[in-house]
Amino acid sequence: MRVWAVANQKGGVGKTTSAVTLGGLLADRGERVLLLDLDPHGSMTSYFRYDPDSLQRSSFNIFNENNIDAAEIKSLLLETSQENLTLLPSSMALATVERKASTEGMGLKVAKALAQIWDSYDYVLIDSPPVLGALMINALAASQRLLIPVQTEFLAIKGLERMVRTISMVTRSLKKDLEHIVVPTMFDRRTHASIGSLRELRNTYTDSIWPSMIPVDTRFRDASRKGITPSCYDPNSRGVDAYKSLLKYLLSKQEQRLQA
16 A cells, blocks of 8 residues: 655645545556545545535544544445545544644554555545644654645745645654655646746755646536546546646656665
């Protein structure tokens, strides 16, 4: 199993879109994919037409139960509209996890839960909340790779600086090496702001940035209205093509690390 976290301390940068689209593309390839929603806002859960405000069981149960086993985890899972793609949803109850942040072992709850279903999935993509706390730390602790979507605009770049400091702090605390890749999103080549922001990202994060970018594409919004992954909705849209290139890049990097 490969576990990828999608995180940024700034909201509205394309985290959920990135997780859902990459998950869908991996499922298209025949991979068994689990989408794990750790954001109390439940954007990923809502994407697939489930209501995070009314769900009685969700990813919150991972934090609320001691030594959760594989059968219990599987009881939390929900189907999506796509074959090979499963959802472990969020609920509003996740917002209470931060109150227990000081509890011993709280930062490793997700890692321990995923260990129970390690052979059931090929990939897990975690959608994290835009706040540094127990939920984001759990996502980072459970993952081998971190994707950081960053909207190509000034305020998002400032938010990225905080995120990079967070990664450094958390990985030192966890004593682990976590590969992170910056993914420029919502790029609009018609605006000087987008072009300038992309240039700044490439100059500042030379060693960790994906060389391309995800463009603005209304087909993402259309797919979310239907509750289906973008690759199922319009596999040839420019946005999906960009994520196909990103996935190819990520899999290539993954292969390089395995051979190293």
